[in-house]
Amino acid sequence: MKGIKKILISAVAMAVSVSLMTGCIKYEDPNQAARDAAAARLSAYEEEAAPLRDGLHHVEMDIQDYGTIYIELDADAAPITTHNFMDLASSGFYNGLTFHRIISGFMIQGGDPNGDGTGGSGHTIIGEFANNGIENPISHTRGAIAMGRNAQNMDSASSQFYIVHEDYQSIDGNYATFGHVTEGMEIVDAICENTVNSGPNGAVAPEDQPVITEVRVID
Numbered sequence: 001m002k003g004i005k006k007i008l009i010s011a012v013a014m015a016v017s018v019s020l021m022t023g024c025i026k027y028e029d030p031n032q033a034a035r036d037a038a039a040a041r042l043s044a045y046e047e048e049a050a051p052l053r054d055g056l057h058h059v060e061m062d063i064q065d066y067g068t069i070y071i072e073l074d075a076d077a078a079p080i081t082t083h084n085f086m087d088l089a090s091s092g093f094y095n096g097l098t099f100h101r102i103i104s105g106f107m108i109q110g111g112d113p114n115g116d117g118t119g120g121s122g123h124t125i126i127g128e129f130a131n132n133g134i135e136n137p138i139s140h141t142r143g144a145i146a147m148g149r150n151a152q153n154m155d156s157a158s159s160q161f162y163i164v165h166e167d168y169q170s171i172d173g174n175y176a177t178f179g180h181v182t183e184g185m186e187i188v189d190a191i192c193e194n195t196v197n198s199g200p201n202g203a204v205a206p207e208d209q210p211v212i213t214e215v216r217v218i219d
Helices: 002-024 032-052 079-090 185-194
Strands: 056-063 067-074 099-103 107-110 144-147 161-164 177-183 212-217
Touching (some): 067 185, 079 177, 079 212
Antiparallel strands (some): 056 067, 067 177, 099 107, 144 161
């Protein structure tokens, strides 16, 4: 009987010991590091973006042989994108560049110094859109303006932009929209109607690319 008691006492002691040891083991969430990195990235973004959230701005875009497109930019919705575009426009970067990719019913894309979809300003910006962790309320409706980017890199937008020809909300959350055309969509219509595509995915031959003569920042 004494032997049985000793066995029982030993078993209880071992169970208590195991329980105590188990209680000391700290569970580590394998996704915590990724969450911490995302939170730090968002915090850094907000620190950079906050002073740039300064409301609406306006630019005028002259297109050779077509006329002027008037655009309102929203620095509250996409502050870094808006000010990147305005800085480039103010420096004269866009003057003389072209629309190199045109897909009727979708968009006209320009702002590439190489004229073939491969170029940029030499500087890239964070992608201000939902699938990159940043909320952006502007939808890809007719007349919206947004930044082009490399499909494999969400933070690769530089100087290329596009104006939406017809509603294309299926890509909302994947590209940084930052304003819309307030006047001059008939010019976008005419460009889509008159331009002949020379390659796949809307590519336009250099000699047929509509020219952006000037982009002026009004305010």
